Amino acid sequence: xxxxxxxxxxxxxxxxxxxxxxxxxxxxxxxxxxxxxxxxxxxxxxxxxxxxxxxxxxxxxxxxxxxxxxxxxxxxxxxxxxxxxxxxxxxxxxxxxxxxxxxxxxxxxxxxxxxxxxxxxxxxxxxxxxxxxxxxxxxxxxxxxxxxxxxxxxxxxxxxxxxxxxxxxxxxxxxxxxxxxxxxxxxxxxxxxxxxxxxxxxxxxxxxxxxxxxxxxxxxxxxxxxxxxxxxxxxxxxxxxxxxxx
Numbered sequence: 001x002x003x004x005x006x007x008x009x010x011x012x013x014x015x016x017x018x019x020x021x022x023x024x025x026x027x028x029x030x031x032x033x034x035x036x037x038x039x040x041x042x043x044x045x046x047x048x049x050x051x052x053x054x055x056x057x058x059x060x061x062x063x064x065x066x067x068x069x070x071x072x073x074x075x076x077x078x079x080x081x082x083x084x085x086x087x088x089x090x091x092x093x094x095x096x097x098x099x100x101x102x103x104x105x106x107x108x109x110x111x112x113x114x115x116x117x118x119x120x121x122x123x124x125x126x127x128x129x130x131x132x133x134x135x136x137x138x139x140x141x142x143x144x145x146x147x148x149x150x151x152x153x154x155x156x157x158x159x160x161x162x163x164x165x166x167x168x169x170x171x172x173x174x175x176x177x178x179x180x181x182x183x184x185x186x187x188x189x190x191x192x193x194x195x196x197x198x199x200x201x202x203x204x205x206x207x208x209x210x211x212x213x214x215x216x217x218x219x220x221x222x223x224x225x226x227x228x229x230x231x232x233x234x235x236x237x238x239x240x241x242x243x244x245x246x
Contacts, residue, residue, distance in 0.1 A: 015031065016032055019032070027209050038208075038211050038213075039214045039218075042214065047218060049194055050194055050195050051222065053112075053188075054188065054219075056112070057115040057119055057187065057188075057195065058119050058183070058184040058226075059180070060112075060116045061115070061117070061118065061119020061120040061121075061123065061183060062120075062123055062177060064120040065119065065120030065127065065176065065180065066123055066124075066127045066173060068124055069090075069123065069131060069172075070169070072090065072128055073131035073135060074131075077161065078154070078157065087128075090124055090125045091125060093125060094124070098118055098186050099186070099190070101121075102114065102191075103190055103191070105117055105118065105187075106187075106190055106191040114187055114191070115188060115195075118187040119180040119184045120180075122179040122180055123176035123179050123180050126172050126175045126176050126179060130168045130173070131165055131169045131172060134165030135161045135164070135165045137165070137168065138156070138160045138161040138164040142159075142160045143156050143161075166237065166241070167234070167238045167241035170231070170233070170237070170238060171234075173230050173234065174231050174234065177223070178226060180226075181222060181223045181226060182223070184197075185197040185200075189201060196218065199215050200212055200215045200219075203215060
C-alpha cells in the first residue's frame, strides 16, 4: 500500500515537471495542478449533468448486457449442443467495430437507446465467459450427489452450479463495469446532446486542453469506482471465495 502511494506520488511529480518544462510549449500535456484548477473552475454545474447522462447510459447497458450474458450462459451450460454456436455469436458481438455500428444504431434508434446498446454489447462477452467458467467449476461430488437423489440437470443448476459460479461471475462483472462506461462514451462521441463524450468533443474543438484532460480523468475515476464497487459487492456476497494474498 505504501509503495503504491509512493509510486503514484512520484508519477504526479514527474508529470508536473514534464508539463511545466518539456510540454510547456505545446500544452499537449498540462501539469496536474493546471488540470485540478480547471476542474475547480468548471465545478459541479458543468460536470454533473454530463456525468449523470453517461452513468445512466452505462448503467442501463451494464444491466441489459449482463442479463443477456447470464441467461445465455445458463442456456449454453444446459444445452451443450448449441454451446459452440452461442459462443461464436457472442464473440462476433465482442469483435464488432463500435465505430462502424455506432452510426447505424444512432440512425435506427432515437434518444439514448443507441448508447445503451453499445454499452450492452461491450459487456456481453466478458460476463458470458466469466459465468460459463463459474458454472463449469461446480464441485463434481456435489453434482453426483444431486443426481444420486434423483435430481436432473436443472436441479444441479439451481442447487450447485449457481453458487459455484458467483466468484467467476463477479470477476466478469468487474471488468464489464468499465467496459460499459467506455461503450457509452464512444456512443456519445458518435452522436448525443450531453454526456462526458460530448463534453470532451466540445473541449477538444475549443482547444481547452486542461478541460479535456479533466474530463478524461473524471471518466477514468468513474470507471475505477464502478470496478471497485462491483468488486466490493462480489466480496460481500461470496465470502467463501478464495482471495489473492497480499
